Amino acid sequence: MSITIELPHVGESVVEGTIGKWLKQPGDEVKRYEPLVEIITDKVTMEVPSPVEGSVIKLLAEEGETLPMGAAIAEVATAESPEGVEPEAAAIKVEVTTPEESNSPGTTGYLLRDVTPVGPTGGAAVELAEPTGSNADTGQARPTAVVQPPAPPAQTVQTTPRSGQTRLSPAVRRLAQEHSIDISRIQGSGLGGRVTRDDVLRYLESGPALTPPSSTAPTRDLEGSTSVDGQETHISVSPVRRMIAEAMVRSVTEIPHAWSTVEVDVSGLVALRSSVRTEYEKNQGGSLTYLPFVIKAVVEALKEFPTMNATWGGDKIILKNRVNLGLAVAAPEGLIVPVIHNADQFSIAGLAAGANDLAERARTKKLTLDDVQGGTFTLNNTGALGSYVSGPIINYPQAGILTTETIQKRAMVIDDAIAIRSMMNLCLSFDHRINDGAEASGFLTAVKNKLQAFGPGTSIY
């Protein structure tokens, strides 16, 4: 018979060890407890004794090799079985009781082996006048119940697989609901193919495209929602947050972003809006912001620079014939980008109505799927949040994204004189695979010129 020697567990935080030196070679006889191999860990270097007497058959690890604790390192032929363990699973136990280890994570006493219990009934370690204690024979009640044979050892887990996979644990149900997952798409690794909590967490981590591992080994290392040491609070990610995260990662990793910023004199626009605002809000309802004017300018510029209204197609550039302008809106659960379809076919007043409608429905969660699909370019009014300059991430797979920044009065030099003008920055991120700086600047300048061309007298209808 032969047994496999495993790299022993030597302490709480030690997870691997390096084979320092083999003290026995194949063919060597080894006595029980005779040092077999020298193991180096980050805490200690030690000799590992053989748990059995026998002869070394083969070494399974080379000197210098680093292995996880529990890894098989040698095979030893033996006639005996190691103490307290089944031959198949023989692992040497090395007691390491350095103070650091027995202190972590809580102060733990350790159990002495082969010590005779003491006390009146325990044995010889304490000399007693009466070996069974003074109370044992004082006539206390004898048992009236018959002592029954004890029940079998408490093995309270069902080991038979449950039939079917429809039974979900409360933890799995909760996770499925929180993340809107169809559990039937997850392969279970639990008993009888049950989908376990860790299966779900792994599925969420790896993304739906990946097939979860089919290993039946128990899973580990996945965090719950609370950190153990109390130093961190872990918030479970909402489906919206997860989608945003995935979209952002995809955009940033796939699209080579380039950035450009221009400064726009919107004094004329400010004057225009002031002049028509009251009338518009009275007759049309809803507010008249700067947004529809910017949309108008962007949409017209996109018509002039069709490669900004496009998608990278690998071996081709795909121009979008329609201009569907996405508007980034801060909704309760996070960013959402509803789309004004065929935005080039609306007047400024029409765009105002459309934008107001989308923003309102985004906030009240009444957007339809159509409302958020098919965008070809995105506009983000970061200025509304007080931003002065931004570096936005492109709404994948579009060719660019434009932000409108805070409008503020600045001292500008015009014809060698200082004038106070209402100024606004436009920040563009663009896919450098599709456009170079020349096109991007041309596009930005076109938007700029159209915005600067607005003034009292421009019709919004």
Add this chain to the structure above:
Amino acid sequence: MTQSTALKVKGSILAVKSVIEAVREAITEEMSRDSKVFVMGEDVGVRGGVFLATQGLSEEFGNNRIIDAPLAEASIMGIALGAAFRGMRPIPEVQFSDFVWPSINQLIGEAARTCYGTNGAVQVPMVIRMPYGGGIRGGLFHSQNVETHFFHTPGLKVIAPGTPYDAKGLLKSAIRDNNPVVFLEHKKTYRLVRGEVPEEEYTLPIGKADIKRLGSSVTVVSYGLTLHYCLEAAEELAGEGIDVEVVDLRTLTPLDTETIIQSVKKTGKLAVVHEDNITGGVGAEIAALAADQAFEYLDGPVVRICGPDVPTMPFAQTLEDAYMPTADKIAAGLRNLAVY
């Protein structure tokens, strides 16, 4: 958070002690600190206690403070109760927890209810020390687990430490507490469990569990002797990739629900291990708490690995071995739960 109470004693001078030494030190220190503290019990004086918990104390403090009592638990408890009513801080010792039953009226009927019944006017600052538990070939009348009866009784605090450090720190806190505290010392841990104890003064909070081993796969909750078997099982399972978190209750009442629930939420799987009978035990209460407060986090059945429902500890070696939870039985239960 209750983990790593060890951190609090970092930098202290540590000495390795046994549980019985820790208990003796705690009594000695508290008796030196407070003249109201006294010990009464069978053989506690000249004999020093059958487990030697009070060895040398009658020489140090005299027969008026280390009082040998007749074999009459009802009297011991009743006298202690009366002394506590009058402002003393008695430590009655029940030589074996198996002998506590004659004094149940004094303990559960009176001590537990007095403070509540008098609207707080009468407090009962007493600590009832009881060696308990089996696995020592003690048979029917020297091995009983009695904790469930006190665990069920509001008005009592119940402490069941498993290590010398916890035993000393909690016994000192118990003596200073103004409520009746049942202090359960597992006989088999007395000399079998050794651990570091700081030389200097310290106490531990009553009602705080301690995470003795961090893990992520399964939570196992235990106390007393079986805590150590749980730690052994956890070590064994670590080699199989099962990462067991071991929560030591230390105090049964008040129960540290927060630590238990937090751990269950982390691992999603809970096992409770105790030597006391399975039905209606501490494990049953913890299982109910998990169902109540962590239902949506449970990813497997709550498992109890406990003593079976037999009337008392069998005397025959084979039967006692069959009764006792062991590291192997615990590992088997946890293994099943981990792969569930």
